[in-house]
Amino acid sequence: MAYDFDMIRTFYNDLPSRIDRVRKQIVHPLTLTEKILYSHLFDIKHLQHYKRGSDYASFRPDRVAMQDATAQMTLLQFMITGRNHSSVPASVHCDHLITANSGAEQDLKSAREINSEVYDFLRSACNNYGISFWKPGSGIIHQIVLENYAFPGGLMTGTDSHTPNAGGLGMMAVGVGGADAVDALTGSPWELRFPQITGVKLTGRLNKWVSAKDIILKIAGMVSVSGFTNSVVEYFGDGAESLSCTGKATICNMGAETGATASLFGFDEAMVSYLEATGRKEIADLARANRMHLRSDDEVYSDPAKYYDRLLEIDLGKLVSHINGPFSPDISTPVPEMKEKAAGFNWPADAEVVMIGSCTNSSFEDIARAASVVKDALSKKLVLKSKLLIIPGSEQVLLSAEENGYMELFRKAGGEILANACGPCIGQWNRGVADNNRSNTIIHTFNRNFAKRTDGNPNTHVFITSPEMAAAIAFSGKLAFDPQNDKLMNEDGAEVLLSEPYGPDLPPGGFVSGTKDSFGPESALTEDIIRIDPHSQRLQALVPLNPWDGKDFINLPLLIKAKGKCTTDHISMAGPWLKYRGHLENISENYMTGAVNYFNGLSNSVFNRLTGNYDSVPATAKAYRDYGTGSVVAGEENFGEGSSREHAAMEPGFLGVRAIIVKSFARIHETNLKKQGILTLTFREKGDYDKIREDDMVDITGLKDFSPLATLTLTLNHSDGTKDNIPVTHTYNEIQISWFKAGGALNIIRNNETMK
Numbered sequence: 074m075a076y077d078f079d080m081i082r083t084f085y086n087d088l089p090s091r092i093d094r095v096r097k098q099i100v101h102p103l104t105l106t107e108k109i110l111y112s113h114l115f116d117i118k119h120l121q122h123y124k125r126g127s128d129y130a131s132f133r134p135d136r137v138a139m140q141d142a143t144a145q146m147t148l149l150q151f152m153i154t155g156r157n158h159s160s161v162p163a164s165v166h167c168d169h170l171i172t173a174n175s176g177a178e179q180d181l182k183s184a185r186e187i188n189s190e191v192y193d194f195l196r197s198a199c200n201n202y203g204i205s206f207w208k209p210g211s212g213i214i215h216q217i218v219l220e221n222y223a224f225p226g227g228l229m230t231g232t233d234s235h236t237p238n239a240g241g242l243g244m245m246a247v248g249v250g251g252a253d254a255v256d257a258l259t260g261s262p263w264e265l266r267f268p269q270i271t272g273v274k275l276t277g278r279l280n281k282w283v284s285a286k287d288i289i290l291k292i293a294g295m296v297s298v299s300g301f302t303n304s305v306v307e308y309f310g311d312g313a314e315s316l317s318c319t320g321k322a323t324i325c326n327m328g329a330e331t332g333a334t335a336s337l338f339g340f341d342e343a344m345v346s347y348l349e350a351t352g353r354k355e356i357a358d359l360a361r362a363n364r365m366h367l368r369s370d371d372e373v374y375s376d377p378a379k380y381y382d383r384l385l386e387i388d389l390g391k392l393v394s395h396i397n398g399p400f401s402p403d404i405s406t407p408v409p410e411m412k413e414k415a416a417g418f419n420w421p422a423d424a425e426v427v428m429i430g431s432c433t434n435s436s437f438e439d440i441a442r443a444a445s446v447v448k449d450a451l452s453k454k455l456v457l458k459s460k461l462l463i464i465p466g467s468e469q470v471l472l473s474a475e476e477n478g479y480m481e482l483f484r485k486a487g488g489e490i491l492a493n494a495c496g497p498c499i500g501q502w503n504r505g506v507a508d509n510n511r512s513n514t515i516i517h518t519f520n521r522n523f524a525k526r527t528d529g530n531p532n533t534h535v536f537i538t539s540p541e542m543a544a545a546i547a548f549s550g551k552l553a554f555d556p557q558n559d560k561l562m563n564e565d566g567a568e569v570l571l572s573e574p575y576g577p578d579l580p581p582g583g584f585v586s587g588t589k590d591s592f593g594p595e596s597a598l599t600e601d602i603i604r605i606d607p608h609s610q611r612l613q614a615l616v617p618l619n620p621w622d623g624k625d626f627i628n629l630p631l632l633i634k635a636k637g638k639c640t641t642d643h644i645s646m647a648g649p650w651l652k653y654r655g656h657l658e659n660i661s662e663n664y665m666t667g668a669v670n671y672f673n674g675l676s677n678s679v680f681n682r683l684t685g686n687y688d689s690v691p692a693t694a695k696a697y698r699d700y701g702t703g704s705v706v707a708g709e710e711n712f713g714e715g716s717s718r719e720h721a722a723m724e725p726g727f728l729g730v731r732a733i734i735v736k737s738f739a740r741i742h743e744t745n746l747k748k749q750g751i752l753t754l755t756f757r758e759k760g761d762y763d764k765i766r767e768d769d770m771v772d773i774t775g776l777k778d779f780s781p782l783a784t785l786t787l788t789l790n791h792s793d794g795t796k797d798n799i800p801v802t803h804t805y806n807e808i809q810i811s812w813f814k815a816g817g818a819l820n821i822i823r824n825n826e827t828m829k
């Protein structure tokens with residue numbers, strides 16, 4: 074029986090009447106996005122025609138998923154709300170804290186030892202609050218959610234930016250910060266800006282070396298890392314229906330790299346096959362009976378330009394394999410053009426390490442197709458030229474791939490199998506190289522490739538591709554390798570061409586059945602103690618933030634004016650810092666240490682006006698906080714791109730940063746900051762960013778009349794006695810202004826709880 078089946082059955086039983094009600098109010102043909110969102114409004118009495126891209130609405134997600142690196146703060150915040158049980162089904166997945174070092178078995182053992190305190194805390198909190206706990210080794214959150222929890226037409230939030238992966242099964246799944254997840258966990262309204270809706274029509278069929286990953290690699294190149302911000306992307310067309318369910322999930326997963334709120338496919342037979350193969354026939358049957366409610370209306374598909382805010386079309390038959398990177402997932406190069414481009418940019422030619430896996434590309438089909446390339450290469454007497462690492466997404470995929478002989482092929486070729494976890498994708502990797510500053514190239518099938526993310530080396534050029542391309546590149550050892558045209562020299566000195574990859578999307582004999590317990594969640598024990606050692610270096614109970622004092626911000630020093638790309642990896646690095654994800658004070662020591670100071674071009678070196686010297690960002694922030702003023706931060710475009718980690722938004726609060734003013738924000742980071750009570754402002758004229766000087770003292774006025782339409786004023790008091798008055802805009806609605814005033818959204822839930 075599927076997990077939480079009662080909830081899902083009730084959902085499908087109610088769906089027709091919910092949609093009927095929506096149709097009475099919204100009279101035009103409905104997109105799938107509208108069906109899902111309107112049928113999940115927090116209060117049906119608020120059913121109205123929300124203006125896409127601008128109005129906020131409140132929703133009631135069906136479930137919540139959390140991964141260990143973000144679940145710690147989420148549950149610590151849940152604890153201060155005073156609730157004692159999760160209001161919706163929820164799960165925690167232990168996947169981010171496992172370091173890749175010496176192979177799956179040993180790495181898992183070490184992780185259990187090193188992280189025992191954190192795992193114990195998560196397990197005890199889960200047991201107390203009625204949340205399913207998936208132990209280390211069970212797999213990566215998004216694979217497990219797809220295999221066990223996602224269902225067509227549902228709505229979920231997850232404390233990870235790649236939560237939209239579940240869109241492969243027709244679920245609207247949105248990546249959020251922990252405070253947002255707490256909304257659903259406490260049964261409070263979860264607020265989201267009603268998104269714009271982009272249609273992507275896929276026609277034709279993929280050619281043999283081309284895969285679902287290439288669709289999203291191509292789209293990222295077309296629209297950029299912020300192109301779909303505040304937009305849900307709906308894929309449709311005969312090409313969409315030709316893709317496997319897990320292929321669809323890959324596309325939805327990496328939609329996060331275009332800024333999309335979520336990505337979705339309409340319900341189809343590929344989803345039925347996947348649900349059945351993963352033991353959820355009863356859900357497949359219910360979904361089939363509700364088919365018309367789980368897809369956009371026919372009128373939308375036949376005249377998409379009329380109903381979508383934006384429309385793209387891709388002919389899969391013309392699509393070629395792509396490789397994206399380095400340093401940003403939207404630098405997209407068709408494989409046939411790679412030789413010229415790599416030479417032109419002087420990208421290191423040798424692919425030193427190739428990695429296949431991650432939450433994006435670790436399905437049975439991905440492993441099968443990559444393994445087919447390995448099998449072909451071995452039969453043609455080719456040997457690996459790059460180090461090859463395989464990272465399965467879940468225990469279920471691993472066991473099934475073992476049963477079908479795929480893992481043995483990787484081992485035979487000399488590849489190494491890592492634990493079913495995030496590992497190198499999030500910098501949990503002992504790469505074992507002496508010079509970690511050396512310029513070099515690695516290629517993987519993950520979704521992100523920001524500088525330093527994988528191995529901490531700023532000069533590692535990381536490229537993203539599909540599993541089959543990655544496998545082929547591992548045998549050529551070269552970034553610029555086109556398996557369709559380039560021959561390889563084998564051990565006998567003969568030139569051979571690799572054959573086209575192939576592989577089933579689902580295990581022909583079914584997924585390895587075993588007992589679910591061997592890879593399912595731990596059974597809920599009743600235990601009343603949530604373990605936090607007061608002397609712990611890894612966990613620290615949270616202290617509620619102070620409310621706003623009702624005054625304008627006057628004379629705040631500038632902490633840092635960040636230059637260029639400033640992702641959440643720059644704001645709160647992962648890798649070695651993951652160990653402090655449950656300890657706000659300790660993790661705050663990494664705040665903005667990866668961001669580049671506009672004035673000296675250096676990382677983690679900012680002017681401290683109290684000492685007149687340059688110091689680290691966290692030390693300078695603390696000095697201003699303790700001096701009593703606090704400080705402000707400035708940045709450029711898509712500030713906070715990438716992760717959902719709200720540490721990037723909690724650290725500034727802890728360090729006394731009171732406002733962040735940028736050219737534009739990434740969606741999740743902006744919401745996280747608002748939820749933590751930090752003032753998020755944007756320059757009305759982007760060029761005003763240039764007016765900020767290193768030793769400016771900053772005023773922010775107009776706060777007493779802070780309202781959704783009000784413009785605030787930023788005054789830059791320069792040290793030469795001159796001033797610049799700059800209008801700054803914001804995206805706050807009334808509710809969000811109340812978060813600011815209360816010193817963070819959780820204070821409101823907490824106060825409501827104490828008033829009960």
Ligand code: MIC
Nearest residue numbers: 142233234235499716717718
């Ligand atoms: C990521 O891929 O960047 C992460 C690590 O999964 C993050 C979450 C985190 O920082 O814990 C994400 O994508 O949200």
Ligand code: SF4
Nearest residue numbers: 235431432495498499
């Ligand atoms: Fe884990 Fe990487 Fe996926 Fe993030 S993107 S959830 S770190 S595998």
